[in-house]
Amino acid sequence: MDPLVMHRIHFGFTVTFHYLFPQLTMGLALLIVVLKTVAVRTGNEHYHDAARFWGKIFGINFLIGVVTGIPMEFQFGTNWSHFSRLTGGVIGQPLAMEGVFSFFLESTFLGLFLFGEKRLSKWAHWGAAFMVFLGSWISGYFIIVTNAWMQHPVAYKILPNGTFELTSFTGLLMNPWALIQYAHTMCGAVVTASFVMASVGAFYLLENRFVEYARIFLKTGVIAGSISTMLMIFPTGDLHGRYVAKRQAATMAAMEGLFHTEKGAGVAIIGQPNEQTQTLDNPLVVNNLLSFLIYGTTSAQVQGLDHFPRENWPQPMPLLYYSYHIMAGLGTYFVALMGVAAFLLWRGNLYTTPWILWPLMLSFPLPYVATTAGWMTAEIGRQPWVVYGLMRTEVGFSKYVSAGNALFTFLGFMGMYTLLGILFLILIYREIYRGPHRESVHHTTTLLEE
């Protein structure tokens, strides 16, 4: 077995599973602050209950996020030691900052938020929620800075022995790629949280339970969802795409399935890339659109994969193509669904229209799919480089950790994460089934009444 492939799968699996949780908690942290703000300003107890209910969901997600996140920091060293050795002087900086700043912030204030409501004033409890939000969003930024540096290295110099040294701290933190990627990623987190919140609201309405809470969830979910899905596409997605086209032209060609350099290149809506024949099977193409999206004119020339040496094509190229298309396709669906729902909310009949409640209830997994596909687009798109243009992935992994050892621990993680996934689903189902009724105040504080 090829150790490179094994290490890639190992990291890809653990990071993909991990990111199912923070994408919800980062988005939810914002929505909880919104609920808390309404609660404190209006004195509406339902909003306090709603925040508490989502706090519990947050807590379970946060736990799984933390325990699956710790391996990520280790894996840089365990599986990608040579990459870490050469680049640690640069990206160790934001990673250490994440640990020192945001992790402390989040875990401390989450404790206060979950266990301290009775001991804190209303505004202090609001403050705890806000600090959790701040911590998780700062945390996200440091991680994105790390990833963005691998996508678009800045603020470094390379020493004769091959190690990278940091030359500008602000340059690293203000990497333009990081700013765009962060905006796009955070919008994605809010999309996920909005869909989950709206889904639970729709479920309660269709079941005719906890109706007053269901309305709060739907309203919050649909408003936040319609804003964030739109921001997802414009300006963040648009900017991000143009940045990729400019800095990683081979990636863009592979994402679009553009095998040949073209003037007035189109966008393939569907079609299967065929690497043997270097064509797109069953294509459905909107002519000239790609040239327009990237360069603003319909006739501009776009470099195809044939422009780049074969060993510099991102691999596996078809997976990159599909990931990108799934992300973009779902993004379009999200805008449409949330747009309709927002319209009905404005008209005042969202809560009584089953044909919109059903898709709202059932769509909650889709943002997870879209986000995962988005990450795969970014990460496979960066291949074959671990630091784009500077360091190839095959030199980065731990050469003394054999493929067999990597396989063994990969299987271990699979087993562990399957178990975690099952436990997670049971617990979340239980919380949702129980619902946010008033008695839940006691559930969070003592178990004796249960």
Place this chain on the structure above:
Amino acid sequence: MGTIWFWLVAAMLVMYVVLDGFDIGVGVLHLFVAKTNDERRMALASIGPVWDGNEVWLIAGGGTLYFAFPLVYASSFSGFYLPLMIVLWLLILRGVGIELRGHINLRVWEVFFDGLFAFSSVLLAVFYGAALGNVIRGVPLGEDSYFFLPLWTNWRVGPSPGILDWYTVIGGVLALVALTVHGGLYLAVKTEGALQKRARKAVALLWGPLFVLTLISLIATMTVRPQSLRNYNAHTVAYLIPVGVMLSLAGILVLSRRHDDKAAFRASVVYLVLMMVGAAVGLYPVLLPSITDSALDLTVERSRTGLYALHVGMIWWGFGMLLAIGYFVVMYRMFRGKVDLHSGGYGH
């Protein structure tokens, strides 16, 4: 600059051992000292609000090592591949064990998660001790500064050792006993009644083994790695550290007999800090010694990153630590005093 970061990383790891140490200790002990369901819940509630904050010191310490000494991070994390993966799994199981226990009120569920929490706490303590033992003993570093250690070879400290050999096993057992005592004292501080009595009894029972193991480990370290004494001989004042270790051990015994649990817990903190500092003094300026050739040692100067990064790091690190200490003070004040299951605010 590299020296400063050596001590900062060491300080963060010491913080981790002292803080997560007591909640690991509670994890080890709670099956034995907490008999009824209420007592179990009380034991877990004593660490419930703080354990994950404590664990952050590991994350922050690891991140700081990565940033300041990338070579050591890369070499040791890939070299200790298998034990680190096991540590990761144990950390996952432990977090799940304590956090999920209270979510479902079934006897089977609770017993299972209690067992899981205790099991992972015991193994973690042993692995941490063994890990420190490995770092003190040294590893077979190659010319390229990499190595790979299997879990065990022939249990001897030779040129091709395993993670576990007689020396590191002593470290593992010592860590288990030391953290259990630490956790027992914490429980005695935070609880009352039968649970508190049994926690004190456990401490009294374990004190003898702790004392013997501490002596054995000091002697074993001088045998396995005589170079550890170099700094001590150069600065004889450093010999106050082992003296302090012995005094703090005596303090634990005397103070816990007097039922002055808080003071005994403080003595245990001093004991852990001095043991760790003593090890760091023995190592400095090496971060990861080579078992064969000291020319291959990963020293502070060889493995540190650029000075610019280290200087910038000082600023945000200092700021971040001030904030973190602030949070911890708030948090521990918030949940100070004895655990009370009925007042609300505790539990899950």
